[in-house]
Amino acid sequence: MDTQVGNKFRLGKKIGGGSSGKIYKGTDIQTNEEVAIKLEDRRTDHPQIQRELKLYKILLGGTGIPHVRWYDVERDYNVLVMDLLGPSLEDLVNQCGGKLSLKSVLMLADQMIKRIEYVHCKSLLHRNIKPKNFLMGMGRHANKVYIIGFGHGKKFIDTNTHQHISHRENKSLKRTGRYAHCGREQGRRDDLESLGYVLMYLLRGSLTWEDLKGGTERQKYEKISEKKVSMPIEALCHGYPIEFASYFYYCRSLCFDDKPNYAYLREIFHGLFKRERFQFDYVFDWTTPKYQQSQHSKEPAHVPGPTHKPNNTLRLPIANARGHPVHGSYSRHLISFISTSTRCLCFTIEFDRSLMSQGEQSKKKSMIIHGEATCTERKREREREREREREREREREREREREEGEVTKWSKLIHDKLKHLE
Numbered sequence: 001m002d003t004q005v006g007n008k009f010r011l012g013k014k015i016g017g018g019s020s021g022k023i024y025k026g027t028d029i030q031t032n033e034e035v036a037i038k039l040e041d042r043r044t045d046h047p048q049i050q051r052e053l054k055l056y057k058i059l060l061g062g063t064g065i066p067h068v069r070w071y072d073v074e075r076d077y078n079v080l081v082m083d084l085l086g087p088s089l090e091d092l093v094n095q096c097g098g099k100l101s102l103k104s105v106l107m108l109a110d111q112m113i114k115r116i117e118y119v120h121c122k123s124l125l126h127r128n129i130k131p132k133n134f135l136m137g138m139g140r141h142a143n144k145v146y147i148i149g150f151g152h153g154k155k156f157i158d159t160n161t162h163q164h165i166s167h168r169e170n171k172s173l174k175r176t177g178r179y180a181h182c183g184r185e186q187g188r189r190d191d192l193e194s195l196g197y198v199l200m201y202l203l204r205g206s207l208t209w210e211d212l213k214g215g216t217e218r219q220k221y222e223k224i225s226e227k228k229v230s231m232p233i234e235a236l237c238h239g240y241p242i243e244f245a246s247y248f249y250y251c252r253s254l255c256f257d258d259k260p261n262y263a264y265l266r267e268i269f270h271g272l273f274k275r276e277r278f279q280f281d282y283v284f285d286w287t288t289p290k291y292q293q294s295q296h297s298k299e300p301a302h303v304p305g306p307t308h309k310p311n312n313t314l315r316l317p318i319a320n321a322r323g324h325p326v327h328g329s330y331s332r333h334l335i336s337f338i339s340t341s342t343r344c345l346c347f348t349i350e351f352d353r354s355l356m357s358q359g360e361q362s363k364k365k366s367m368i369i370h371g372e373a374t375c376t377e378r379k380r381e382r383e384r385e386r387e388r389e390r391e392r393e394r395e396r397e398r399e400r401e402r403e404e405g406e407v408t409k410w411s412k413l414i415h416d417k418l419k420h421l422e
Helices: 048-058 089-095 102-121 188-204 217-230 240-251 261-276 286-299 357-419
Strands: 011-017 021-028 035-042 068-074 077-083 132-136 145-147 328-336 344-352
Touching: 011 035, 048 068, 048 077, 089 132, 089 188, 102 132, 102 145, 102 188, 102 261, 188 240, 240 261, 240 357, 286 357
Parallel strands: none
Antiparallel strands: 011 021, 021 035, 035 077, 068 077, 132 145, 328 344
């Protein structure tokens, strides 16, 4: 295989792959930027890259959607070049000892639900939700979750009738058996239920049906489907916060063409996050050692100023024109000093009147007046900012009340549906 692709990119080492092709790290020859290059054999029975390309174009511009840089056919391969991303959640779980903490899973869940919501808002289904298809970004985007792997994607709105696709039973499980739906035509509810299995996998480190065997792939996935259908939600979520069971109950209460309430699902996990008193600081299990090291490296040996003077008063030594320390009678005056954080701090500066000319004293008075004026203006600005913050808080409170109304409505709906099923 040539080491160059289309005279535009240089092929590097292999970094991933599966049934849909192989993924290599590459380099843009002109800009020297690192990219991801996906190669798919044109002779494959089920080509996926062209479908992926079509869906990526529909999703273009969304948060957590990688940018497609180039597509073409090179010799025996379909080639797709995209932004290079970081490790997958599968890689990170393995890196962290086989499972993740509740805090990390909840922070991931919030972003993952948003990614699926965006895909659905474009009338698309992913249909291959699994840890390998969620990647973290790189550099300043290292805390952002990206969603990839749209080779099995599908529109759920018929382009001719503009109606939701019809429901079909007895669909066989295809791929990603550990996380996939339960043997029926997939809809939006199934993407979300599959995400629930992914979250439980991240927490538990395994799923009870992942080791099931079969003579053929079809038989294997049929066994997985039977296991999922027969396993109560309580058994799947046993030993974990009840919010995960609530998530599954909601997903399974949806009809095939129902539009999910994504805000409600996120609110389920937000409530758990608050109850556990976690901080949404984007410090994940795999970033904790790096985070602690960076905190130590940023810690200065000595920081003068307010840190050592709780009353925000600092006495600065004054030297005369020759650089000698000042002696004699002093008079203290307050001037304003604006720090880099825009906080107005007052410092006590001692002046030696006997060493100052009349012009210097006049200049000093001007500095004091200017400093006091600046401080007054800063106080006014802070008061205006506090008022704006109070208004934002009132708006957030109104938004919370609206969301709580939605949560109450959907909770009642789930309860009624479950009661009806009983």
